[in-house]
Amino acid sequence: MDFVYSILIFIGLFVILASSFDLVIGHCGLISIAHPIFYAIGAYVSAMLSKQSGMPVPLSILCGGVGALLASALVSVPALRVSGDYLLIASIGFQLGLIELAKHFHEIGGAGGLTNIPSFLIKDFGRESYVVLVLALAGVTVLFIRWLTQGPYGRMMTAMRDDELAFSMLGRNAIWIKVAVFAIGSGIAGIAGGLYAHYFRFIEPDQFGLLQSSAVLTMVVVGGMRTTMGPVIGAIVLQLMPQVITFFNLPPSILGPLQGLLFTGLVLFFMFVRPQGLLPAADLWVGRKPLEGAGHSGKEARS
Amino acid sequence: MSSTLEIRGLCKSFGGIVVADSIDLDLSPGRVLGLIGPNGAGKTSLFNLVCGVVKPDAGSIRLDGQSLEGLPTYQRARMGLARTWQNLRLFPSLSVMDNLMLGPRVYSADRLVDVLFRPAQIRANEAEARDRARDILERTGLSPIAQSRVQDISFGQQKLVGVARALMNDARCLLLDEPMAGVEGQTYALIQKAVRDIAASGVAICVVEHNVAFIRDLCDEGVFMFAGKVLARGSVEQLIADPHLTELYFGT
Incomplete structure (x- = not known):
């Protein structure tokens, strides 16, 4: 049963990651693939706070989220002041640099990882309670x-x-919106990191590298950018698919590369055949409250 | 009468190309000034300098007596500067109504803190902006297409949406970049009427336009620009009649 719980936890966490990443890259159009580093910051901050200072876990998870939110500004404020394009480079540098740094910091476990992270809920209410918590927070x-x-x-x-220029000419501050959305997306990823750390109770820097980045990106692209359910479906499909392969009883030497091929193949397939993803976004933005009165041609529903 | 927009000694060059050469210009409240000149005279560049899209090499720009120096575009807009674009620059992913909804100087959701923690205030601001947008759409004859996507309406209507969106600012100074290019018939009359009404409400307007009839009908005064310089200022009739300026315009 623990195996099923783990899968459910992973699905919940990746729904959170993919949805918050879609907010950044899809809705706000900010090109960055360093989302997992904020997941990592949340995980490490929460783990360290609860482990070292005995902070209650819910509070430490929240602090992990705030930590990731603040850390995002270190990247976004300087990069976005110059141009949106620099964010990609700056964020990858931040991600890889921080991972290397973490490997050499023995106080947080170094390359070997951080062990014995305090658990939460599981002792008192069983693993099911944590699964419910993660899935609820994903919702x-x-x-x-x-x-x-x-x-x-x-x-x-x-x-x-x-059109950013026309947008600015209306009196809207584009830089601030980008920094704010990047911070919200990163903060949410940070909370997911905390949730991860207190369930599996072990984290290591290499978990949060480019492989993780490509996984989250694939989920958003396959599911459908700028849709509510796209990243959810992407996260579920891409979490379950590797599990399905394991049922074929293939030797591990084949299994690993096969999963990699599957992910890459999936991205290529979607890029060529269905770039809009499984759930295509509507091309007209429709707010949640339809305008009363004149309802002429704007009836396209938003998926 | 004090000027709404006051430009003094404005200079800008890109490499060897001079787009603004010590330009002095005043826009007065309630008056429509036409910028006339051949392509490449620096008319649109002047708009870009005023809006802060391009940084000047020298000179000053004041809006209602306040210096605009060093201010980013969005702050200039919030001070009451609005413009339309030669190439429209509407938001294709939004309906006509939502294009307008983004136009007020203070937008409902400018502050994320308000979005998260003051939903009542956001609702009130949205309702206010929506009423204002409805009113402007009504006046510009765009009400029937309020919910349409901007790429589904005619080019003339798109131009009109551009003007309507700029009106949401309740601007002190309005810059119109070729509002009539490619516009005919009924829409022509609607834009003309809209500009007249705005001027009547005390807004200072500057129009870049190649349509001489439109300039003559609408502008209180004209300015002739050539190679980044203001060569002449006077009534539109006067400028059109000047053989020297006509020669520069047509390059004969």
Whole structure:
């Protein structure tokens, strides 16, 4: 049963990661693939706070989220002041640099990883309770991002993606919106990191590298960018698919490369055949409250 | 009468190409000034300098007496500067209504903190902006297509949406970049009427336009630009009649 719980936890965590990453790269159009480093920051901050200072786990997870949120500004503020394009380079540098740094910091476990992270809920209420917590928070994340992107803030992000210059000329501050959305997305990833750390109770720097980045990116691309359910479906499909392969009883030497091939093949397939993903986004932004009165041609529903 | 927009000694060159050569210009409240000149005279560049899209090499720009120096575009807009674009620059992923909804100087969701923690205030601001947008759409005859995507409406209507979106700013100074290019018939009359109404409400307007009839009908005064310089200022009739300027314009 533990195996099923682990899969469910992973699905929940990756729903949170993929949805928050879609907020950054899809809705806001910020090109960055360093999302997992904020997942890592959340995991490490929460693990260290609860382990070293005995902080209650829910509070430490929250602090992990805030830590990731603040850390995101270190990357986004300098990069976005110059141009959106620099964010990609700056964020990858930040991700790889921080991973290397963590490997050499023995206080946080170094390359060997951080062990004996305090658990939460499991001792008192069993593993099921943690599964419920993670899946519930995944649901809350999806609903929150839908609420944000279908409200006036979503209208702003859409316009900014369309034409940043015209957007600024209307009096809107594009840099601030980018920094804010990047921070929200990163903060949510940080909370997912904390949730990971206190369930598996072991984290190591190499978990949060480019492989993780490509996994989250694949989920968003395959599921469908700028949709509520796209990243959810992407996360579920890409978490389950490797599990299905394991049932074929293949030797490990084949299994590993096969999974890699599958992911890469999937991305290539979608790029050529269905670049909009499984769930295509509507090409007209429609806010959550349809305008009363004149309902002429804007009836395209938002997926 | 004090100027709404005051430009003094404005200079800008890109490498060897001079787009603004010590330009002095004043826009007065309620008056429409036409910028006339051949392609490459620096008309649109002047708009870009005023809006902060391009940084000047020298000179000053004041809006209602306040210096715009060093301010980013969005802050200039919040001070009451609005413009339309030669190539429209509408938001294709938004409906006509939502294009307008982004236009007010203070937007409902400018502050993320308000979005997260003051939903009531956001709702009130949205409702206010929506009423204002409805009113402007009504006045510009765009109400029937309020929910349409901007790429589904005619080019003339798109131009009109550009003007309507700029109107949401409740601007002190409005810059119109070729509002009539490619526009005919009923829409022509609608844009003309819209510009007249805005001027009547005390807004200072500057229009770049190649349509001489439009300039003559609408502008209180004209300025002739050539190679980044203001060569002449006077009534539009006067400028059109000047053989020297006509020669520069047509390059004969």
